[in-house]
Each structure stands twice: as structure tokens, then as C-alpha cells.
Amino acid sequence: MEQISSDRFLPPWSSKYPWLIAQSIQDDEKQDQFVFCTIDNELPHYRCRIPELLGKRIRGFFHGWVILSNYPHNNIWCLWNHMTSKIISLPTLVLEDGESYESIRQCCLSAPPDDPSSILLLTTTSKSTFLFCPVDSKREDFRWTEMSYAQQLKRLTSNGKLLHSLTCCNGKVYALSIDGTFAHCVIHLDIVVKYNEVVINLMLFSTCPSDPYCCGGDIHYLKGSSTELFYIEIGFDEETNNMEKKPVNVYLYKSDMTCINWEERECFKDWDVSHIDIRIPVCDDPEDSSSEDSNTESSLHYSSGHQDMIREIEEKYDSKKLDMSCEVWKVMDDLKDAIFFIDVARDSVSYSPVVASKLQGFIHIRGEMGKTIYSYNVKDNTISLSSIPSPILPTSHVSMWECRLEDDHGEAKCIVDYKEEMGNNNQIFLRSGTDNGVEFKNSHLLNIPFDLLEMIMELCVGVEYMNFRATCKQCLLAAPLIKWSNETSLRRLQTHSPVSPWLMVVDRKRGITTFTDPMSGDNYFLKNSKVLLNENDRICYSRFGWLLFWKRDLNCLVFFNPFTNDLRKLPETEHDLESLCFSAPPTSPDCMVVGFTTTRVYFHSANQKRTWRALRLDTDPHTICFSAFYGGDLFVFCEREVIVINNLGKKDCSGEVVEAEAPKGYCKSRTQYFITNCDQHRLLVSVGEYGEAVEVFDRNESKQIWEKIDSVGKHTIYICGTACFCIEAKAPKMENKIFFPRLHTKNKRVLFYSLDTCRYHTFHAQNLQEEHLEDFLGTTHHLSHNVWIEPSWS
Template identity: 40%
Template sequence: MGQKHKEMSCRSLVPPLSPKYPWFVAQNLEAEDDGTQGQIFYNLHDPMSHYRCQIPELLGKCIRGCFHGCWVLLSSNHPRDVMWSLWNPITSKIINLPPLNLNGSSGDNDYIESYCLSAPPEHLNSVLLLTRAKKPNFVYCRLGRRKDSRWTESTYAKQVRIITGSDDLLHSLTCCNGKVFACISDYIRLLIVEVKILVNDRKRKKIGEVVITLLPFCEFAWPDDIGCLSQSFEMKGSCTELFIILIGLKNMGKTVVAVNVFKLDKNNMSWEEMEDLKDTILCVNLAMDSSCFVSPAISSSELGGYIHILDSEKIIYSYHVKEKTISLSPMPYLAGINNISVWAMFECTGLEHFHVDYKQEKEGDREDYEVESHLLNFPFRVLNMKDYECRLESDNADSKQENDKDVDILVRSVKGDEDETHLLNLPLHVLEMVMKFSVGVEYLKFRSTCKHCHLAAPLIQWNNGKALKRLQEYSLLSPWVIVFDKHKGIITFTDPLFGDKYYIKTPQELICDFHIKCLRYGWLLILKPDASLVLFNPFTSDIRELPQLSNHLGVDICSFSAPATSPDCMVVGVTVGPRYYHVCIHYIGGEPSWRKIRLDVTGGEFFHSFTFYGRDLYALRDDGGLDVFEEIGREGHSWVRNVAQAPTSCGKSSQQSFQVRCEGHLLQVIMGKLGESVEVFELNDYTKEWVKIKSLGKQTIFICGTTCVCMDAKMPQMENKIYFLSLPIVYYSLKTCRFHTFDNTNIQDSFGDLIGMKQHLAPHGWIEPSWL
């Protein structure tokens, strides 16, 4: 933070591109008409620098994709006769193709879906293949005999009808292992077909006939749909590998909330979800229909393992497949430019002689917390505080005498002396007195420190009256962070203030692609892939299945009013059907069914979040307005619409809104998409207007997409702050109006936005530990 952007001019030359990572090229075609604007080359490896160029071959041209090394596919921005060309930036060779007239179209973006070059242009049978976006047609041009090259359009509708029995369109043309593939999608499956291109070269002067045949290749089953996510998919082939990338979107397709990547296993022709991309880089452009970038191998593992996603708002989402984290980076230097015609990933394979070494300043690299505790393979029954036994690494002989139900616990310190601690100098009865003030995980950590502490901390049945009272009196300085790892089958808890980490095993019922819909009172409301809802307490291992909702309804926003152990616990959710919305209500201690209330609204997402306020349920809408369900769940309830309009915010970019109760008041926190602004508003109970406030007093707020918690600050250093769930965890101070990182509550860094900060994409949230 605090570094200055560096602009370099390359004039009419290609900048010194590196094959280690993808490049992004920004063009403003309207400004290029008068020669005042060129291209901006940018990469994530050196985010503080960019190259500004005026490359003649690119002026007035849209970059559509890169094929077979460095052949860049270009098209003109002419509204009628579109000029296509191939350009090699290494050799400066350019191949101009005949004009392509698409029947008076108003722009080729509406008529061309995807592009693929079947072989390098030098190959005798090379064909540039395009697909129409709204018609089942190929448009192609043979490059092997360029003197006689011409565009040809043919239909593939009959072939698709024979294969699928429907009139679907082809998507995602791509090359892999010398072959061309495409997708045919429906609501149930994704069918991958080989596009076999046969050039029949007859011994005559006329160009050879091109025959295109679709051959069924394999299928990809869509993962179970959960929530109301819209999905985008992209298929991309590298030299020998074929990938499918699924991207879950919310907020009208403006926010990436889920990313999954699958690779084809050629041995059994099945798709396996990737846990780690290792040195591979994938890039997807949601802003336009273009070829996806794949770098199958790079020299630095630090750069690999990412899927970079460019959206329509000029923001790059960088998703790390192994870590399950995502960070946002805006495309710089584009303020005030609203008519960007195309963004493209610039594939640099083969540009080794252009390679230059950059000095990389590792922003965001910070020391780990000084103490990090690992309770590895921690099963539920340990956090359940029932019969357990600690097996210390140094006590192998004694461990053999423990029964088979005992649990392995390993506690290590990242730093510090490995020798026995000074606790051994304390008498046993003193340690026993200290242990009376320990509870929960602290008790386990203390007991696992050494043999002396192990003797001072006997086994405890935590479900008896005395121990349960200690648990009820137990309090923490802050909520913890909970993160689920489906592939490893573990749940990670992190104490945000001190950095301690704890691990437990995920119950078998929850090792799936579920969504956390709400997180309160130490309980999670989870939507599973089969559309069933469950309440889960990870501290007691209590799982409570809720009655099944109608199968044709998709569950959107959910919340609950009390812990699942309370007889007054009420679960409320909104379901989205083909015609109507329904508010569904279920009492945990009542009838095993849902009560449904039909809402007089249709189309699109409607509610953003729910907040219980006594017997009333406040519903924050997507447009920022507020509705309230008065006396929800009781006879005579009412739905009051437009209780309050959206607050007036000074934020300029797309915004995120969070609603939370704080000391009997309803607050709304509004943050810019990149954290460039944070504002807090309080609802005036009399005027029903949102009033901006500048201080939280002695309160502190913990916020993420599934949790909004307001609580009294346990320490003065926590007052008047809003904690956000990122890596590292940061807080926003209403006093300094800046974000800060911290170590043991001491400020480590200060910055003005969240650009480049990593966010969890695996199921996660803030959780208040509860053993009830």
C-alpha cells in the first residue's frame, strides 16, 4: 500500500511480455478512431505497473483469442462487414481474411458465440471456425489455401438433433490434443462433442471441400443446484488436458460467489473436481465471448494454481483452487472510461525471448501469528466434551494403555522453546486450581501441554450440571471464524484476535457442496444439494434435519430466531418457484411441516437478508429498501412493504449491504465492492429513515455474507470497529476511517481499501461458540 502506479510507454512495439502469467489488454475502440488512444497491457504479477502502447495491428481491432502459441485472432469493430485477421506478435506476420457480412448485423458480438483455430495457419488443413450465437450455424474459413479463402456458413442443427433430440446450440469451442471440442448444454447435463473437421483436397484448382461432423465424446453432469445462483461455464483445452470451469454468480451476475474446476480423466472418461491446479493458470472472461486462457505449466508455483475471472465491471477475481480463497483486483488506470469495447487475455506462450525479470514486492505477505495451535483430526466427540483422552507425542508408552475410543490430540507451537514449560515448577494442586477456571478448548489445550498438566486436568463429563454451568458462563473476546474444507473433510476454527487454530472432522452428512444460509447462536442453517435444510452445532455435533420443502421450490434467503435447542426456535425462509415467492415458517418444537405464505411478487431476486427484531422480521431488499413481516409466525401477521427506502450512500462502485441489530437499534453497513468506502446507518424508529452515524460507541460488529454480529467490545481496543472476514482478518475503524490488520490486537498495517485481500470461498462465517 502507498506505492505509486508506474506507467511505461512502448509506443508501437509489443511490450516485454512474459510467458509465466496471462496479460490483460484494454482497448477503447471509439477513442482509437481519432488516434488518441491505444492499448493498455497489464498483469497481476506486477499490479503497480502497466504498459501504454499504440500497436498499429491492434488499432480498431477487437482481440478475440489466442491460439497455437502466439496467433492472435482479431476482428474489426465495423458494424456491417467484419474484418477478421490473425496476427503473430513475434514474427509481425498478419493474415487478413475476407470481409464477413452477417446479413446486416448491428455488431458481430450479437452474432458470433465462440471461436477456434483448428491448427496453426501454416497447416494445409487449418480452419478458422466460428459459431453463431442465435442460430445453429457454423461460419468457417479455410486458411491452408489463402489465395482462394472464403467464408462459408452451414447448419449443424440436424446433427445436434440426432445426438440430443433437441435444438440446442453449441458453446465453448476449444482445441485439445489436436482436436476441436464443443459443448451442448441443457438443464440436466453438459454433452461434450468432438467437432471433426475434414478437408477433402481434390486434385483441382478449386478449394477443397470442408466437412464438419459432430461426434459424441463424453458427458458432464451438472452439480446439484443449491440456492438461487446463476451459473456461467467455460470449457477449455490445453495441450493434452480438457477443463470445465463453473462459476456461481449473484447480484444479477455481478458477484462471483462460487468457483469449481473439473478435469477430464481420459482413462475412464469421467470428470474429476480439481483440488489443486498446482502450476496451471486458467483465465475466464465473463465480459465477452472469447477463448479462455490456459497456461499448463509455469516456472513459479507462487503464480500457479489460480483461476482469474474478469467480469463486466473491469474487476479481476483471482481464485486459488487449493486454498479456496478469492481476491479482487480492479483493472487500473481506467477511471472515466465507460466504453471499453473488449477485454482479452493475452496468451504469451512462445514469447520467451521477450522475457524480462520483474522486481516483485510481495504485498500482503505478513508474518503468521506467533502462536498457532493445531488440534489435528479433532473428532466431534472431543468438542462435545464427553469421554475423551489426550495422547501426547512424548507419552507413547502411556498411550498404549488408553482405550480405543480415546482421541489423538496434537498441540504444537509455531515458535518458541521446545523444552518443558515453567508450569512444571508449580505444585500439582495449584495447577488443579488453575484448571477450574479453564473451560472448553482452553481446557483441552492446557491438558495437552505436558504430562504435569495432563495429570492436573482430569477427564470431565461436560454434560453434567456443574460442568455445563461453567460452559454457560464461558465467554470469548470475539466470535471465531469457521471454514469448511470439503476435500479434506475438516472444519477449521480460528480465534481472530490471537490466531489460534482448531480442527475438527466434518460429519459425513456434511461432506458435500452445501451452502450456509445463516449462522447464529453457534448454530448453522445449512442448505444441502438435495434442497434439504439442517441446523448444525459444530461444538456439540448436534444435527437437526428440517422437514423437506416442495421439490420444485428453490430456497433463497433463510434465518432463524433462536438456538435450535430452544422450543421457540423459528426458521423462516423464502422459496422461489416458477410463479410465486413463498415465505415458509417452521417451529423446531412444533408440527413437522412448513407453513407457507404466498407473496405477491414475481421475477428475479427479491430479498437480500433477514433480521429478527423481537417478533418482527425485517427483510432487506436487493434495491436497499426495507420490508417488515410484523408478528411473523402468529395469527394476524402482516407484511408491510417499503417501510424505509434505501439510505443515500456516497459509494461509487457496486455496494454490499449488511443488516444487524445493535443495542436495540437496526443498523445497515454499506461497503463498496472493493472496500473503498464503509458507511453505517441507523434506522430512526419514528421517521423510518436511515441516518448516517459516525461512531458505534463501545460496540463492535463482525460481518460476513452469512453472519452479522453486534456485541459489546470486551476490550477497549475493539470498540467502534467493524471486523471483516478476510485473509488476514481486518477491521475498519470508524475513528480512522481506514482498514487495519492486527496481531494480538496490535495494529500491523493500515490501508484504504480491500484490493488484493483474500476472501474465503469455501463455506465459512463468524460463529459464537456454544455448547448448548
């Protein structure tokens, strides 16, 4: 049955699936209905009316108990044990006049209800106070109490105002402070319950282990489970244009509470930074760093989470100089059989330590609009898009069911993860995207002389070599095991002419660079390339088989050919350039490199010993999206207009606005634009927010307008985050298609949009897949640096 109804009992779910519970909080007719389902839309879902939950909203799960409050008033709170049907009702919460009950966002049960020290703790978003009530109704002081923590938090963080993300771990309560001058902090709430009073003292547990230069729009969460405390930070795309923010970075850390030296951390009880005033000089205008007043008092401001500040505070205050974050937090590269579920709009996080399903190993993030789930694979550093399960409304309050299920008689069996053995350093390894392995069998099909077979094997490379070697024992002997070093593999690959550029992904976590052939689906692995895997390096552009990227340790831009290991440094730049591109391979005398700031274009002739030159754009400040060379001219697409820079690099170069706004298509959502050349044409490709609309426009120079076209003929367009280019297809099956740096979530093959079918497809056995996608839902993309690259050995 797809649905069942229950008047009293919960359905007998299977513990191997992470179950979501959704409650409509706006539709009066469905307010008392709860929907239980999984993230997988293909599995059954259940609708239940639970008498104990009538008129109540689920606020959290602690120690096997469900925390409930009445909706929408939030002034009546209770605890419910679904296994015993026991309910613990708390006194009515009365706030001072003018305070809103809607400001109550976080709750935490400090200990199981049978513990005499157990209290229900609430925080608000309006002021620095705790609201708490003892759970034991036999106590004389069985009432709500409000306590300010403002002074304590200020002492620890200089000027922090609010605590959030309350969680319980190993018998202790923790919270986050991220709005103070001091670094983002994890605060330990030391709760002591005496007979007639409750005392809550704040103690600095550690600084947050995340990047000190994280964006202000990032979201942070704490979550405790048994003896493990997790810290999650999610970075979102800042350029949203009032649309849903998309996660672009996810960081996960874990602290094992059984390994904490609490005696050593006692020194943080008296930690006080409220008297320390540290300010970091920051230039207000990054393009005007040479101005006389760039270091004046007016340009100073506090830099939250700045590591220099942390070190200075430690040196001034703590003689032991303890590392307040690294000693307790460890980076998690694999969640294995556990999952998280985060509801961004409702500011809640849930955790399940053991599930035996294909959903394990993910941090599932429900978008703020409530319609999309972004599933982050911790091990692969990828994000998959899927729609919220069909029975759940976008306005529903959703969390993951964390209480014990009926068949939880033991931990669910873990599915053994497939581990890739990558071998020695600086070698290329290959894995077939179509075959999972072939058994060695004796065969008489290859009834040819052994020396001729060896000659054939000399012409094989990569996956072909591996498949040939696995055919039979004779082929195995004729094809010895080869360590595919750069020299060996590149020498053989040069004899082949790839039909398509490859999708290149740089995974710094595992120290691997992957090249994916979109035609065959084969993957080529390059391990431990010291050039590409350094921290803080970023790929800026790719074309003609060369990468242009910023190399932090050299403090400059460099050209790099990953197929020949040729590296060429460019002169240092005064500013941080964005939206870079180049006109030709750096081996060509005509190679021109271009980068932008909001008001200027900087250019450099790669084969001339000159510094960067600048041209001021005679327009308002712009955020440059993409640019493309056309002869000696440069076409630049901004958020609102197209700028043409004529005769770039010459004395008479100039820039002018040729189009006041982007062409209007039928896409109603946020649209991203990419500009490129196609023979004698300038093309503009528009892609909807979730890929629901893809349109191509051709520039009509005589009419000075963009005209929509339905075909690019024998050409193929390749799009990624930093580059867009159009080349003539080398095979008929590649024509009139647009390739994206995305994989089909099920078959793990590269996704492309066909201008013939107006659908998304993948290649399978050299043909189109029968199934197709309407948009990006059901696809996966890499968070690691990725780019399309044309193999080049010159």
C-alpha cells in the same frame, strides 16, 4: 523503468509472470498501442506499438500463432508468428447482405499452419453456421466457405442452435452446446480436409460434467492445452439490479485426451435424440403445488441438463449405457502452478500451464464492467477482489499472452505448495495465524518444578498449548502430544471465554470445518464432521452458538451445535423457505423459528410438537432480505420496505408496512441491507456493492424514520450472508466495529470496518494494522458456506 517503447521488438519479459495484453478498441489515439502488464499492479508495465498489429485486434492464440482481425470491420483475417514475424493473410471475408460482422465471436485454428489440413474456423452468434478458410495459400480453394451445422446439432441435442467456446486439444477441435433440450454437451468437430473440399462432422464427445441444476445465468467455457481439455463453469449472482454480476460458484474439470478410449466412443457418431421428446413436469408456482392443474400439460417444460432425461435417453438409445460425462471428466481441486484468465465481457479464456509466481493456482475472472478482477483460488475455494491494472482501460480488449516468451528455455520452476497434514478423522487441529513455527531450544527461563509446569499445561488449550510446548525441551516433556478430539478440546475450551464470535467456514472439498478467531487470527480445524459436510446441505442462520441449516438426507431443517454435536430436527416444511431466523437458543422454551416465501411467513415453536403455521403477508410479493426479532415482534426488511409482524405466534398476530423505502445514504452503487437489534434499538446497516460505503441507521419510532448514526457505542456488529447480529463487546478494542466474513488478501486476517476511522482494518498483535483499505478490493472471501458463530457449550 516503469515503461518502455518499442518500434519493432517485444520487451524481454520474464516467463514466471502471466502477462496480459490489452488493446484499446475505442480510443482512436491509442488504438495501435498495446499494453503488456501483469495482474499485479506493483510490477512494471510496457507500452508497445507493433507494426504487424496496426489496425488489428487480437482474437486468439493457437499453436504459437496470434489470430488477428481488422477492427471494427472484422472482414480481414490473418495469422502472425511473433517469433519469426511471419504473417499469413487470408482472403477478404464477405458475408451475405444484412449479416453483421460483429456477430463473429469465436475463432479456432485447427492445426499449425504448416499442416495441410489446417483451417481457420469461425462461428457467429446470429445463426448455426461455420465460416472457415484453409490456411495454405497454395490450395486451389483458398477462399472462405460457409457451412450450416444446424441439422447435425439438432440430431445430437434435440433442438440446440449454436456452438461456442471453440478450442483445440491434442489435434482435435471441440465446442460447447448449452441451449438444447438435451444436457449441456461437449461436441467434437471431426474436420477432414481433402484436396478440394473440407468436411466437418459433429460428434457427441460427452455431456458437461457440471451440476444438472445450474442456473440459466451461468457461463461455460472450454479450453484446450496440449493433451488436456478443461471445462469451466462460473455461476453468477442473479440479484444484480443492473450492476455487475459477481461470481458465486466456480467449477473446474479436466479431461486427459491420452486416456480416452476413442474406439468406445465411436458409438456416439450416430447418436440421435432429435426424435425423442422428453418433458419434465415442473410446478409453475412452487407455493401452489397442491392446485389441481399443477401436473397438467400447460405446466410442463423442458429442463436443460436434467439427469433423469440423460438416463432415459441412454436407456432408450444406447444399450451400452455409457456414462457420457463421469468417465472422461475429473474434478480439479488444485491448479498448482497453472492459471486461467477469463474476460467475461469479451467472452474469451486464456490458459498458462506453468507460472512461478504468487498468482498461480487461480482462475482470474475479469468482470463484465471491465474494472474488477475476481481471482478464484481453486485449492482454497476463495475469491479475492482486485482492481484491473491501472494502465488498462475498462473498455480495452484484454487477454493473456499465450505465446512463447524470449526466456522460455524450459518450464518455470514451481513453488512447492504448503500441504496441511490434517491427521485422523473427527479431530480438531490447530495452526497459529501469527507464527510459522518455533525452533525447540533449551531455556532456563522456566526454572520451576516439573509438576507445577504440568499443572500450567493442563490449563492451556489450542494454540497456547502448541506454543508452550515448543518453548523448550522441558515444556515439550510436560506437554505430551495430544490428539485434539472433540471431547478433549471442547473440555478445555469451555474454561476459556472467547472475546469474539468465530468465523466458521465449511469446506466440503477438503472435508474440513475451520473456525477463525478474528482477534488472534488463529485457526481451529475440525475434520470430517458428518453432520456439516454432506452435499446439498446449506446453512440458513446462526445465533447463540447454534446453526439452523437444511439437511438434505433428512429432508428437513435442523438445529446443530458444532461445539456439543447436539442435533435437533424440526418438522418438515411444505415449501422451500428463505431468509430464516430464530429468536432464542433451541434449548429455550421461547425459541421461535421463522422462514419466508414471497407471499407468506411460516413460523414454528421449536419446543412444541406442532407443525409450521403460516401467515399471509397483505402486501405485494416480496424478496425477503433479512429479519430480526424484537421482543414478540418481527422486523422484516425487503427490497423496498420494512414490514413489522406483531405478536408472532399468537392469535392476534398481524403484519404491516412501516416504511415504504430504505433510507437514502451517500452510496451511489448497489446497496445491500442488514437488519438487527442493539439493546432497545432497531438498526439497519447498508453496505455498498464493493464495500465502498458502510452506514448504520437507527429506527426512530416516534417519527417513523431511519436516522443515520456514527457509533454503536460498546457494541459490535457481525455480518455474513445469512445472518446479522449485534452484541456487547467483551473487550474495548472490539467496540464500535462491524466484522465481515472477509480476509485481508495479504495478511489473511479477518476484516472489520471501524466506525471511528471509517476504514477497514485487521487486528495484528492485538492492535490495529497500520495499513487500511478503502473498500473490499484487496480482500478475499470464501465461496464455501461461512457464518459467524458464538461458541456455546450448552
